[in-house]
Amino acid sequence: MKGTAYLVQGALISLWWLGLAISDDFYNAFQFPEISKVAFNSFLAPDILIITFLSILRAYKTSRDLELIILGGFAYGCLYCLNASILSSGGYLSTTIMFLGLFYNLFLVYQSGLFRESRSRNPLTNALKTILQILSVWSITLILFPWIIIDAFEIETTSSQAIKILSYIIFVFSSILGLSSAYVLVKYGNGTPLPADQTQKLVVIGSYKYVRNPMAIAGMGQGLAISLYFGSIHILIYTIIGGLLWHIVVRPIEEKNMFKRFGKDYQMYHEKVKLWTPKFGKTPYKMHN
Template sequence: MKETAYLLQAALISAWWVGLASNGVFFAAFQFDAIPSTAFWAFFAPDVILIAALSTVRAYKQNSAIELVILGAFAYASLYCVNATVLTASGYLPTGLMLLGLAYNGFLCFSDSAFRVSSTSMTWNAIKTLIQTVCIWTMALVIVPYVILDAFDTFALPSMDIWLIIGGLLFACFSLLGLTSAFFMVRDGAGTPLPLDQTNHLVVSGPYHYVRNPMAISGIGQGLAVAIIFQSVPLLIYTALGVLIWQLVVRPIEERDMTRRFGESYVQYCRHVSCWIPTFGRRGT
């Protein structure tokens, strides 16, 4: 599971540097004002050796020391980017990307201890779910898209056209799916939708009766809707990367933990209910 995650990381970093070297618009989107591009290229060798190359090695050789070296490399690069952003009031995209990479590697290093079961208080879980929803939706659907659009100089308020109508309807539908799924997580699961604050019970009601991951489908659909509203290829790529990381990295780790906690009940649930495609004709679990 981790092997795929590190191999994916190595591939994405390599593709990122290829994009920087081959496309001027892409390169400009990741620059800091008043910092020459030479300083940026100075990170090429450390990035390729300490992150991309070591990620490839870790994909084929299980070694916790390698994981910590990669995490340390991300931590140093993240600190540099944060400092550069503070000094220049620019470069929010590269800084945000490095912080996401840091969080990604922190999750990989400590995934075995990252999951915890939530409290059994429905009121407290509802409050936490509301806070999680506001924070995650604000970050993933407002702040990150704005930073991406601004970095590529394509931010503009959407005009009243067919794309806005289609995107708006999709956003409303997928948001309703997410809120409904969260409700059943709290009511029947005695927990929250966040994998780091899990349910106490396996949820097979509501949208979970038809598909295993309605929350993920909701988030992907919302991202697609935002990309349609702004007619933005970078936002479409952002959504596609989210799908890739969730499918190849987060899902296997989460499902392993669910199997450990719920045992045969979860195994049987997976046999009857698809991960992505709703099975409306199913009866029971």
């Protein structure tokens, strides 16, 4: 699973540099004002050698040292980009991408300690933590990141009124799906949606009896709605990449943890309920307390 994650990382960075090479609009979106193209392009060799090449190497060779070197490369890049954004009052998309890469690699390196069962059985406490989590995640993924993309690519809203209405409908329904899914996790699972504060019980009711991860579907729907509203292919690509990374990288790790914690119950649930395609009908099996 880790190998695939590093291979995907190497591929994405290679595609990013390819995009910079063939598209002026793409290149300009990542530029820092008042910083020369020579200074920007000087990151090509470090990116290819330290991050891309080592990521591909790590995909086929298990090595903690390689993981830490790659993580260090992202940490250095983040500090450089953050300083450049502060000094130039721009380049926010580049800085954002670097920090996303840093958090991605922190997840890969320290994933074993990130999946923990909630210690609280208090519904109010878990509800408050869930609300805080949702507000934080939505603020970052649905407001901040799209705004950075819109600003970098100088996107102007071109969608018709009908498309905007459609985007409202998709966003509202997706949000309801996400909120209702979080609600059943808190009420019936004794935990939260946060991987570091997981439910103590396997939840197979509500939206979870139709699909295994309705919150992922909700997030994809919200991203689609925002891309439709602004008529932005860039936000749509951002949404698709986010969904693919969750599916390829996060999901297998999360499901491995679920198999370990819930055993045969989760195995039966996993076999009977699809990940993306809703399965309508009764709960796959009776939940054991």
